[in-house]
Amino acid sequence: MSDELKSNISQPPDAGPTASRSTVPIWIILLTLLLLFLGAVYFDRHSGWFDKQVYAPYTSADELASYQPKSGEASMLAHGKAVYETYCGLCHGSDGLGKPAQAPPLAGSEWAAKDITSLARIPLAGLNGPIQVKGRDWNLSMAPMGASLSDADLAAVLTCIRESWGNKNGAVSADEVKAARAAISGHPPAAPNSPK
């Protein structure tokens, strides 16, 4: 103890602390480089490179792109369901079973299996008068509920009607709707005849 004190005192009293010019230990440099490297790897894996679309848990724009639903029949059906809920579901029901004294069923309806022009004519031009659906008589009137829809939306909703609730009548494309629209323009509302 007293030796240490002595050695401190042995310096001249007015000498301030001085820094030696010894080099930075090599391990600190290596550690810093390693941390930088790990940081860069982490950044690369998790940042999405600041892409505004990429949120965790997605880690890159490519990964996000791989999760995008494929457009095709499946997505058309999903979109068709949404259009159906907005424009048709109120009367024909979310389950396609129709409502007594309001609208006939679409599930299993022979009208959904008709050719596309005849089917498209119903939402485009309306349907009035006595009809038969699944062996039951209906005599109501449907306004042209789909006349304001775009070809793509109408194709989606018709696909939904033809491919949901057990119906299996195939998808409808926007071009087919366009052709149907052209074919029926200027014609009176769908004739109230039985489909078969």
Add this chain to the structure above:
Amino acid sequence: MKNGALIFLAVFVALGGSWCGFVLAPELQLGGAKQTTILNSSDVYPVGRPGEATQGSSVYRANGCAVCHTEQVRQTGITCEVVLTDAGKTPAAVTKVCVDIGVNMTDRTWPLPLPKTILTGLTKEEADAASGKITTAGGKVEIHIAATGPDIARGWGMRQSVAEDYLYDQPVQLGSLRAGPDLANAGARADANWQLLHLYAPKSVMKGSTMPPFRYLFEVRKIGREPSPDALKLPPEFAPHAGYEVVPTPEAMELAAYLSSLRATAPLYSAPIAP
């Protein structure tokens, strides 16, 4: 002052650095956010809130709802489901592939009725592999993508909240504490009528609720010549004395409109869920 310039420079760099990090960088990244189209549709998202709901947003703010409620759904992962939509012309071949990839075949009516969810909880690669095999065998499948995470499991949303969800909110009321449920999708869970009953007497619609009632947003008044059409239809133990009715003030109506407008369910490019 000794080293004045240096100190000034240090302060400048410190403040400028944080300004760049907290203000400039987010502005560059998200400042250009605008309406996007909903996946697989021609509809845009978000559409601005109706005027009454916008006013309700300030009622929400004034009453400190954000103290107990967040408006942000978090997501920790993604999972895929494989749904068989069509067994094709050779159902036996598809069935064989399904057995090979480990589909649970205990169901007697296999593969009907279609569509049928045959695999769940897969990663994207696994789902793609399974879908590839079934498609080769002549079947048709869809891959459904679903978000996972505690918030999703609680039913607070179908996907995480992203910047677009708040495009028209000023201020954005994310909240930071969850004494009550997250409200990012409050409008998808309950209608304005329920919200009014809940605000007046939370216990009347939610047994054992600990949310404070907001009675002052309502007026209890003597029924005039005719009962008001807006009067709350309360269960007897919460109803006022006979001859009185509980009528929401305009603020309560606005708040209920705002709550009903809270829904962030649209699938977006940055938060895909499908279909």
